[in-house]
Amino acid sequence: MITDPLFYAVAIPAVFLVGLSKGGFGGSISMVGVPAMALAISPVTAAGIMLPILIVMDIVALVAWRGVYDKAVLKVILPASMIGIALGYATSASIPDAGVRLTIGILCLVFSVQWFFSGRHKTAPGEASRPKGVFWGAVAGFTSFVSHSGGPPFQVYVMPLKLQPAVFAGTTVVFFAATNFVKLVPYFLLGQFSAQSLATSAALLPLAPIATVIGVWLVKKTEAEKFYLITYALLIPVGLKLVQEGLSAWL
Numbered sequence: 082m083i084t085d086p087l088f089y090a091v092a093i094p095a096v097f098l099v100g101l102s103k104g105g106f107g108g109s110i111s112m113v114g115v116p117a118m119a120l121a122i123s124p125v126t127a128a129g130i131m132l133p134i135l136i137v138m139d140i141v142a143l144v145a146w147r148g149v150y151d152k153a154v155l156k157v158i159l160p161a162s163m164i165g166i167a168l169g170y171a172t173s174a175s176i177p178d179a180g181v182r183l184t185i186g187i188l189c190l191v192f193s194v195q196w197f198f199s200g201r202h203k204t205a206p207g208e209a210s211r212p213k214g215v216f217w218g219a220v221a222g223f224t225s226f227v228s229h230s231g232g233p234p235f236q237v238y239v240m241p242l243k244l245q246p247a248v249f250a251g252t253t254v255v256f257f258a259a260t261n262f263v264k265l266v267p268y269f270l271l272g273q274f275s276a277q278s279l280a281t282s283a284a285l286l287p288l289a290p291i292a293t294v295i296g297v298w299l300v301k302k303t304e305a306e307k308f309y310l311i312t313y314a315l316l317i318p319v320g321l322k323l324v325q326e327g328l329s330a331w332l
Contacts, residue, residue, distance in 0.1 A: 104296020165222025
């Protein structure tokens with residue numbers, strides 16, 4: 082098990098924020114997990130530590146949001162996510178992580194800025210599109226495999242549909258629960274589960290259900306307009322962080 086105090090100083094709040102997101106509150110704040118841990122350990126090790134924790138959070142969230150999801154949306158984006166995972170596994174030795182982070186970060190910023198300045202949150206819900214759903218579902222699966230950062234691509238497609246907060250949360254939970262479960266096999270084949278990483282995951286695990294339940298509670302207590310305002314707003318710091326990390330790796 083990792084014993085470095087610096088690691089736990091960043092990992093504990095990161096796991097708590099990820100749990101809130103897994104409960105359905107805050108959307109892309111789930112992306113802070115690996116980047117925060119990467120301040121003290123390698124990103125690859127961080128990804129291996131986070132996945133078992135994410136699985137436990139997914140189980141808690143599935144129970145909390147059971148039966149609450151948009152079946153039509155999932156029928157499009159979930160199979161596409163499997164394609165993205167397969168692509169991530171096939172290219173795992175050559176994926177430029179900095180490029181992925183930079184691209185997703187820019188998407189976060191462009192999407193959020195467009196929404197705020199156009200007043201898009203006051204307009205009618207967008208229409209579902211199968212081609213867009215397949216594309217963004219595959220991107221979400223791919224980026225989720227690379228660094229557990231599938232949130233923004235998922236939101237780029239789903240958030241304009243303006244589902245009710247509970248339905249949005251439940252759909253998110255089902256999508257990433259299935260995605261994370263499938264990722265277990267390629268992660269194991271790539272050797273990302275060591276005795277040390279699993280012991281560290283176990284040490285952080287008690288935070289998982291607590292934070293996830295709090296996230297569920299916050300969604301149920303937040304009005305739809307405020308829910309989306311908060312979720313879009315949180316994309317901005319996430320986007321800035323990813324852009325900074327992507328550029329730093331190349332400069």
